[in-house]
């Protein structure tokens with residue numbers, strides 16, 4: 001593996017090829033730090049020492065008719081999550097304000113389900129317009145499932161900057177994790193977003209039984225689709241879902257190599273250490289900041305993250321700075337802390 005050559009290519013915005021990406025994934029643990037340092041050169045070239053903070057707001061939780069096997073909100077999930085239909089605008093506002101006060105640069109408005117109805121799109125568009133009128137410097141990302149051109153255009157007109165629609169896993173592994181829609185459905189939606197002016201955010205969940213080749217394949221496909229932002233989730237093996245107990249191969253060292261592999265394929269894109277970083281990277285989280293330039297602040301959709309202030313301390317302690325709005329735990333491996341605060345509960349949001 002010639003790291004110097006890969007860095008040089010990345011500095012010129014050229015992706016590592018699949019063979020090089022595989023070599024990174026399969027490197028021994030003692031090579032992880034040199035790989036992180038090399039990937040860090042690309043991160044610092046394109047993003048300096050800034051860390052973008054994203055804040056998730058779960059507008060509608062659970063009760064999804066789809067059967068994505070990793071998801072605590074899926075059809076038939078027995079995970080002990082909070083379930084609710086559309087949160088009222090005042091509750092959403094409170095959550096949004098908590099996230100922005102905590103330092104979020106981007107707010108992600110998310111709802112479970114196959115995709116939004118026309119009425120749902122209007123409802124979310126009103127939330128987006130309201131948020132942008134109060135905080136024009138904050139980016140808004142929407143994640144509502146499958147949308148057509150008309151719905152995507154409506155959200156963009158309302159002020160949405162981006163739309164998240166994850167690939168999650170490779171085309172060849174997709175049938176093993178979901179039967180109610182296909183990989184191609186997801187990639188077609190990414191193209192809908194792009195042609196309607198929404199910045200495409202699409203990433204993966206590592207640790208779902210995919211092979212190394214499949215992990216590289218999906219990351220490469222996302223590069224072909226020219227996504228702007230790549231969230232890398234590490235499987236949260238929710239009890240009561242088919243993937244309960246999986247993801248044990250995700251050691252902190254492997255997670256760092258996965259993030260580095262993504263950086264080498266997407267040298268100039270936003271790469272985010274997303275859900276599962278606390279559980280799988282554990283004490284290595286600050287090192288991940290050498291590779292990624294983006295994390296979620298606070299809680300996830302149905303699980304609890306670290307206290308926002310703790311993450312801000314980690315960022316500063318590691319020598320990074322949270323990206324401003326005007327500028328640019330050791331958990332048990334099988335225990336997922338279910339969110340019981342924020343929207344859907346009587347407790348304040350974690351921010």
Ligand code: SF4
Nearest residue numbers: 064066068071074112
């Ligand atoms: S990932 Fe989305 S579409 Fe799939 S089950 Fe969960 S909420 Fe539904």
